[in-house]
Amino acid sequence: MMPDDFNHMANIITVLFEQIIARNHQKMAESADTDTVMEEKLDESKIFENPEITKFDFFDTVYQITSVLGQTNPCLISALIIIDRFSVRNPSFMITQDNIQRLLVVSVSATAKMHDDFYFSNKSWCQLTGMDVRTYNKMEALFIKMMDFDFNIDQSYYNTYCKSLYTFIQSVEKDLRHSFAQICRYAAAQDSAQSEVAA
DSSP states (O other): OOOSOHHHHHHHHHHHHHHHHHHHHHHHHHTTTOOOSOHHHHHHGGGGOOTTOOHHHHHHHHHHHHHHHOTTOHHHHHHHHHHHHHHHHOTTOOOOTTTHHHHHHHHHHHHHHHHOSSOOOHHHHHHHHTOOHHHHHHHHHHHHHHTTTOOOOOHHHHHHHHHHHHHHHHHTHHHHHHHHHHHHHHHHHHHHHHHHHHO
16 A cells, blocks of 8 residues: 555655665775776766766656656556666666756656556656656656666566565654655745745
8 A cells, every 4th residue: 555645655655765875885985996987887877877966856756747747656666667777787887966957857758658557648758847848758768778668567476566665664754754854844945945036
């Protein structure tokens, strides 16, 4: 059973990727002296990066995605599975704070095109990432290439993944409450600042 609240689902995904990012930062620190990535591939994948993105911007992006798709929409869960597969296929590509927003959006977009009869245009997704359509199209093409066009998801694996996600939710309830409290404080501060400017 998945959460029935947009805020809760967005918060779950935010905390999930926070843990992945923290683990990857540790890996990068440990292997700082070992360059195992070809320069061309490294440069090519920089299209996924947006150094200005913050944790709160990412939460807002996830919230908008869950609000539009519905928090239990199979496309959203499938996109998380595809990101896992993307990481396995591209071990030298590290998910970081800089690239997670665009990676999630392009994963949802590409997955929707492969599995749904109805999906949003790339122009709509550009509004979430702040990218122009041409650059977004280039990023999407690279993502599909790095996935080797493998977007098929077996139903039994999908069901197993949902169970694992639910187990994860249960294990991080404390972190979820703390993270959401941070986000609420940030949102309140932003609203207050905007009110002062308007006044």
